[in-house]
Amino acid sequence: MYYLGIDVGSVSTDFVVMDDNLKIVDQLYLKTKGAPIDAVKEGLGQLSGRFRDEEILGVGTTGSGRALASAIAGGDAVKNEITAHAVAAATLDPEIRTVLEIGGQDSKIILLRNGVISDFAMNTVCAAGTGSFLDRQAERLGISVEELGKMAAMAENPVSIAGRCAVFAESDIIHKQQLGCRMDDIIAGMSKALVRNYLSNVAKGKTILPKICFQGGVAANEGIRRAFEETLGTPVIVPEYHKVMGAFGAAILAKEKIKKPALKSKFRGFQTANEPIESRSFNCRDCDNRCQVTVLYSGDRQLGCFSDRCGKYQNNNF
Numbered sequence: 001m002y003y004l005g006i007d008v009g010s011v012s013t014d015f016v017v018m019d020d021n022l023k024i025v026d027q028l029y030l031k032t033k034g035a036p037i038d039a040v041k042e043g044l045g046q047l048s049g050r051f052r053d054e055e056i057l058g059v060g061t062t063g064s065g066r067a068l069a070s071a072i073a074g075g076d077a078v079k080n081e082i083t084a085h086a087v088a089a090a091t092l093d094p095e096i097r098t099v100l101e102i103g104g105q106d107s108k109i110i111l112l113r114n115g116v117i118s119d120f121a122m123n124t125v126c127a128a129g130t131g132s133f134l135d136r137q138a139e140r141l142g143i144s145v146e147e148l149g150k151m152a153a154m155a156e157n158p159v160s161i162a163g164r165c166a167v168f169a170e171s172d173i174i175h176k177q178q179l180g181c182r183m184d185d186i187i188a189g190m191s192k193a194l195v196r197n198y199l200s201n202v203a204k205g206k207t208i209l210p211k212i213c214f215q216g217g218v219a220a221n222e223g224i225r226r227a228f229e230e231t232l233g234t235p236v237i238v239p240e241y242h243k244v245m246g247a248f249g250a251a252i253l254a255k256e257k258i259k260k261p262a263l264k265s266k267f268r269g270f271q272t273a274n275e276p277i278e279s280r281s282f283n284c285r286d287c288d289n290r291c292q293v294t295v296l297y298s299g300d301r302q303l304g305c306f307s308d309r310c311g312k313y314q315n316n317n318f
Contacts, residue, residue, distance in 0.1 A: 002051060003058045003258075004267070005251030006040065006073060007084065007244065008032065008065030011104025011131065012217065013039035015047060016247035018255070020057075022091060026050060027244045029217075036065040037277055037296075040072045045273030053269040060084075060254030062246050071296050071304025072277060074268035077250065077257040082110060082120050084249030089213045090115040091252055092239055097209045100228065100236070101245075102198065102218035104131040109203045123202040131218045137173065137190060141183070145221070148187055152223025155188030162193065169193055191223035195231055210234045215245040277303070284308065 002025065005016040013036065015028040028046060032039045060077040061069040062084035070078045089099045090112060099110040107130055111119040138145045152158075159181050162172040169190070176186050212234060218224055219242040228236045241248060258265060275298045284291045289309050296303040305314045 005247035007246035018251040048270030058254035058258035060250030074266040088249035149222035158188035
């Protein structure tokens with residue numbers, strides 16, 4: 001019997017299927033592509049050939065699209081990404097005290113003390129410290145994202161790159177190219193700049209203690225991991241399932257929710273992948289809030305409702 005975790009972010013939508021012993025037995029890492037409904041349906045469709053509905057005891061959702069994913073799949077536990085990533089890290093190793101997470105559009109730091117969140121911070125303002133910046137530079141330089149880390153590891157004399165702003169960082173990279181600097185030295189300098197940006201913004205004022213766990217898609221970049229280790233002066237752990245730790249945490253939270261007290265899962269089944277699901281929006285004028293309400297439908301059936309501050313439209317067909 002299994003638990004399903006879904007993490008819907010701006011760049012990727014991740015799925016984890018976990019057994020009762022907290023072991024990941026399957027995972028998916030899909031691109032959201034600006035269409036979270038389609039991404040969730042695609043993931044459920046892919047998993048439908050591997051698992052049966054009755055094998056799923058509970059479903060947890062997290063990420064910026066957690067409410068949407070819960071409405072589509074039938075979520076039992078809907079939690080923010082801070083909680084999900086922290087739970088996943090603490091489950092992986094109870095001695096972890098700092099979680100560094102860098103995703104496609106945002107980054108976060110989570111401080112754990114005795115397995116409990118003591119502090120956290122997020123940065124969603126500048127792309128200089130996120131995966132989208134690395135994707136952009138890899139595309140511009142004509143190399144794959146995977147090659148960035150390998151090239152950074154080969155650098156002998158990393159150049160100094162301005163990392164406070166994505167625009168300035170890119171301009172500085174171009175300038176160093178025009179000066180004839182080696183590509184691997186430029187990429188290593190870019191990695192160090194990203195780490196400086198993270199530590200001076202997201203982690204500003206935070207006490208970073210070992211063990212340190214590095215999560216998110218950017219954790220696959222060896223150059224970034226090395227830059228963190230050199231700057232912090234301590235080893236940085238990259239979990240095997242670093243890309244899907246949010247979904248892993250959501251699955252763990254679903255297990256906890258279903259077990260205490262024992263509840264029947266709201267999971268709607270893998271056939272949801274074939275349903276004609278769409279969203280419709282309208283402006284409510286019943287009060288001065290003027291909420292732009294979004295309703296999710298499967299045919300004529302309302303699955304969920306979002307953005308109504310007073311909650312009057314939630315769980316109501318109209």
